[in-house]
Amino acid sequence: MKESVYIGQNKTGLGVAPRFAREMLDNQDDEFKLIAQAEDDPFPTLTHEDIKQEYIREWGDIGSVPPPASLKGMAVSGIQKLTGGHPEVLIDKIGERLAFERSGARLYEAFILKCETVLPDSSLSFLHDIYIEEVRHFQLLNEAIKRLGGDPTAVTPCADVAAVIGKGLVAVVNDPRTNIAQSAHAVLAAELLDNDGWDMLIRLTDEAGLQDMRDDFQEAKEAEDRHLKEVRNWLTELVVSNKVVRHQRH
Amino acid sequence: MSLDLHRSRGYPLERQISSWKNLVQEPVSKLDDDALTKVRVVLMNGIELESIHFSRCFARVSDTEMRRHLAKVRRVEQQQATTINWLLPADLSPLETTIIYEQVATEITAAVAQIEPDEYLAQCYRFGLLEDFDHLFRYSALLDRLEGKDAADILQGYTDILPGRPTFYHHRDPMDDVRNHFDGKKADPITQFNALTIMAAEQQTWNYYMNIGPMFSDPVARQIYAEIASVEEQHVTHYSSMIDPNQSWLERWVMHEVNEAYLYYTCMEQETNPRIKAIWERFLDFELAHLRYVSDLFEKTEKRDIAEILPKTFPDPLPMRSNREFVRSCVLEEVDLRARGTEFVPAELESEATRKYRRTVHAHGDPAAAVSRYYWWAPGGELNRENPPEIPADENLFERQEETRL
Ligand SMILES: [Fe+2]
Ligand SMILES: [Fe+2]
Ligand SMILES: [Fe+2]
Ligand SMILES: [Fe+2]
Ligand SMILES: [Fe+2]
Numbered sequence: 093m094k095e096s097v098y099i100g101q102n103k104t105g106l107g108v109a110p111r112f113a114r115e116m117l118d119n120q121d122d123e124f125k126l127i128a129q130a131e132d133d134p135f136p137t138l139t140h141e142d143i144k145q146e147y148i149r150e151w152g153d154i155g156s157v158p159p160p161a162s163l164k165g166m167a168v169s170g171i172q173k174l175t176g177g178h179p180e181v182l183i184d185k186i187g188e189r190l191a192f193e194r195s196g197a198r199l200y201e202a203f204i205l206k207c208e209t210v211l212p213d214s215s216l217s218f219l220h221d222i223y224i225e226e227v228r229h230f231q232l233l234n235e236a237i238k239r240l241g242g243d244p245t246a247v248t249p250c251a252d253v254a255a256v257i258g259k260g261l262v263a264v265v266n267d268p269r270t271n272i273a274q275s276a277h278a279v280l281a282a283e284l285l286d287n288d289g290w291d292m293l294i295r296l297t298d299e300a301g302l303q304d305m306r307d308d309f310q311e312a313k314e315a316e317d318r319h320l321k322e323v324r325n326w327l328t329e330l331v332v333s334n335k336v337v338r339h340q341r342h
Numbered sequence: 343m344s345l346d347l348h349r350s351r352g353y354p355l356e357r358q359i360s361s362w363k364n365l366v367q368e369p370v371s372k373l374d375d376d377a378l379t380k381v382r383v384v385l386m387n388g389i390e391l392e393s394i395h396f397s398r399c400f401a402r403v404s405d406t407e408m409r410r411h412l413a414k415v416r417r418v419e420q421q422q423a424t425t426i427n428w429l430l431p432a433d434l435s436p437l438e439t440t441i442i443y444e445q446v447a448t449e450i451t452a453a454v455a456q457i458e459p460d461e462y463l464a465q466c467y468r469f470g471l472l473e474d475f476d477h478l479f480r481y482s483a484l485l486d487r488l489e490g491k492d493a494a495d496i497l498q499g500y501t502d503i504l505p506g507r508p509t510f511y512h513h514r515d516p517m518d519d520v521r522n523h524f525d526g527k528k529a530d531p532i533t534q535f536n537a538l539t540i541m542a543a544e545q546q547t548w549n550y551y552m553n554i555g556p557m558f559s560d561p562v563a564r565q566i567y568a569e570i571a572s573v574e575e576q577h578v579t580h581y582s583s584m585i586d587p588n589q590s591w592l593e594r595w596v597m598h599e600v601n602e603a604y605l606y607y608t609c610m611e612q613e614t615n616p617r618i619k620a621i622w623e624r625f626l627d628f629e630l631a632h633l634r635y636v637s638d639l640f641e642k643t644e645k646r647d648i649a650e651i652l653p654k655t656f657p658d659p660l661p662m663r664s665n666r667e668f669v670r671s672c673v674l675e676e677v678d679l680r681a682r683g684t685e686f687v688p689a690e691l692e693s694e695a696t697r698k699y700r701r702t703v704h705a706h707g708d709p710a711a712a713v714s715r716y717y718w719w720a721p722g723g724e725l726n727r728e729n730p731p732e733i734p735a736d737e738n739l740f741e742r743q744e745e746t747r748l
Contacts, residue, residue: 146363150368151368152368152371153371154371154372154373154431154433155371155372155373155374156373156374191490191491194490194491194722194723194725195489195490195491196490197490197725198486198487198488198489198490199490201487202488202560227725230725231726231729234722234726234729234731238731238732243731244722244731245492245494245495245721245722245731246495247372247373247495248373249373252372252373252433253433255433255435255489255491256432256433256435259435262488262489263558263559264559266488266558266559266560266563267559267560268559268561270559
């Protein structure tokens, strides 16, 4: 890993071989345009958008919210009534946060490891604090789903989608070649999603009248606000100075 | 099934080619479909890939006329492979798909090990089983620690997340990976099917790991895929050496087609997703036509009756289900077995060549051991270990495969 951005041997872009670039453009005459389309094509106007639309109309979905582990539990909690008869929306969204916080905790483990390797004698305690909070949020969401009569070990559709969104983040932070700023960018993206995710949960629990849960989520959201600010500030310092700088607490 | 393999004609070969649209069907659901449906998808993709691989090898040593016959059937096999492999959904990460691959290796090998009539070969299956079962454990640790996901959501409880023979010990000198082969003239048809099936499954696992290994940014994952792909290379050596080398090429082709047909029949009988079941049924019909085509070719070319090599009916379907008790007892009883030459021996009798080989490959550490150091599965993942969610009291939320009987 290199710590800063530098000028080197990048071979992308036409500027690297202008003569070749000119030659490529020279070939762009009408003769080639004519052969691009097969004369016998029975669907000469079919576009990629047409194909996509066909599949969007025909195919089903990613999957469903699992049935509550205990229907009785649901009746007891009154959740059915509280959520306007649609507890699955709330369970789906809490499931999403749960999966995201669990993956987020792993993301921080990888990020902290990289930071410790590059900045061995610096204080990274703020990252450790965030990590611990991500784990705590994961546990809080486990409890929340249980209280709603759901199964916290199940993958909900939104959790699944969130994991697909997060794939790139995992890949960036775990790459030994990405520097601290590049990795922090991925972590920032995670925190941005995290932040909006908690807002959504507050809104949903608010509407369901689940006051205790709403308060817990509000507290988590305040922690997430801090995460976002800290990561954002550090990333700015790293990019602006183009070197590894210690994080200053704000 | 009272299908007469010597007579049935199947769906006409000439009509087996599909459009691109029909090749790309709606994938199965990662969340809602049964794990065993995905096991079947991965298994049958492997079977089709082997049919193609075999056909290419045969074509290399054939004249132009035979090459044409092979090309004709192979084109359909390639389309079948596409249809099936494209049933995997894009929300499975490559590592999650890896979990399915090792579930296939565990449950299908376990099923085969229990029905194999030849005691030596059954031992060979149990030996390989304990290694793929261990791969599943190492990959589950990687999935949890890298992506923050619980492999149990893929395995759906059918398969344990427990160590088998540690991956550390899988690495052997090549001389200790070649096994004795059965005699095609005497072997039970199921013996031939078993060997073809497991060889095919291992071969596609090899392919898959070799292709996706470089897609990981994490160096530990890159090392683990390198390490386990190497074990799969050994497994392909191990299983393919069980097959009789004295059969004629055409005879082997017949065995490939009948095994394909048998496995589609097996899948069709046990499939719970009606849409996927229809695919198995259709492809069974395709394979019966391949079998007819090749049987005719065999009789014409070799001037032998197909009944000499081909059973008249299928054996019972291969049971696809959880083999938890069998796998656990194999682990506890045979974890310390090692291979030496063609035999299985206690650990202390391993060859010097294997010990030396292992020292070389582990010279800088063993990634499979490193990623799973202190790992123990807990529901919802390792981060739940202190505070595991309780198991719901109400059993069986859905009617699942485990409740359906053959
Ligand atoms: Fe956060
Ligand atoms: Fe086939
Ligand atoms: Fe394996
Ligand atoms: Fe294997
Ligand atoms: Fe075939």
